[in-house]
Amino acid sequence: MSRAVLLPALVACLLAGAALAGCGVPTGGAPATIAPSDVPYGLASPTGPSPSPAPTPPRADQPQVFLVGADDVLVPRGRDVEGTLPDDLTALLAGLAEGPTAAEREEGLSTALPPGVVLSVTDVAGATATVDLGGAAEVPSGRESRAAVAQIVLTATSVPEVTAVRLTADGAPVEAPLPSGELTSEPLTAADYAGFRTAPPD
Template sequence: MKRTVRLLTAVLLALVLAGCGVPTGGGPEAIAASDVPYGLLTPPSTSPAPSSSPAQEDRPRVYLVGPDDVLAPSGRDVQGTGLRERLDDLLGQLADGPTAGERDDELTTALPPGLRLSVAAVDEGTVTIDLTGPAEAPSGEQTRLAVGQIVLTATSLPQARAVLLTRDGEPLEAPLPTGELTTEPLTAADYEALLTGPPS
């Protein structure tokens, strides 16, 4: 009797498995491509891997005087759409001097109090900046630092490639880091020497 029950159970199990479509033997069979559901044969699309370091935003900068009379950049947000508007805003921030946080970082300015900087003209990447305000200008190394601040700040905007300085509308002889005076357009490269400290 027990043998009959076991045999009957085995037969029923075989019928159930066959009805579910579970193969009871044999090797794998190839399936025609036309029988494969749409999209399963297409390799998954891969998106490019994210960069290991996010792109740095090239923000406009004002250049301030740090310890050892080295010029140091500080990123600023500017208003305006055109170069002239953005530059006027940036130069206004430079003339205002360092913020409280920048003063905490021991940053100062060589520009005299009350000095106003305004964009007088823009000609194919050369910007004319007019200085108005106190008659007393800094002297010696402070003059070179002040001019370096203006030139490096202005040229931190990509469209401004060179700077001409005027004083109340008249051409101004500007000192290079070497002390030589020039009325030629000034570039950031002219003042790179002020971005590093004196040799020890």
């Protein structure tokens, strides 16, 4: 029989499930138990997706960037920065301005800071750092603006030598929103924005 005739005949035979025995396909007998030692390696293992690794919490002595998580709660993620103040703070704020890493985005983390924002340390007086905001075409408003300020303040004050932050915009002092919505030109502390680290009540 030629190959051209054989292939259609084979296909027709396979489709006729009730006639498998007539096609020369063995029907087999009763099910048989296979010993685990006879199963090829890996076939007996579960094949579900590998779980994502749990995020590594920042070390107590590690500077942190604060990102927006579930329920708009700000969560810390460690960053390895080198140098001393103000270089380490400059590097840390640059990391915050870049936004979450790919792995952090997979965790569902985001940022309230606008795209293109540039955070610069222009002065450090005592334990108060002046951070200038520039480069952003759009400035967030409402709760998002308060969350953005909270991200900057909590991130900057994760550097041990910094306890307060004063904000400027393109060199000019600005009144920053507190969580209540009230504006202030006073230095901002981590305690001012502690409420952003917990979920709001239902």
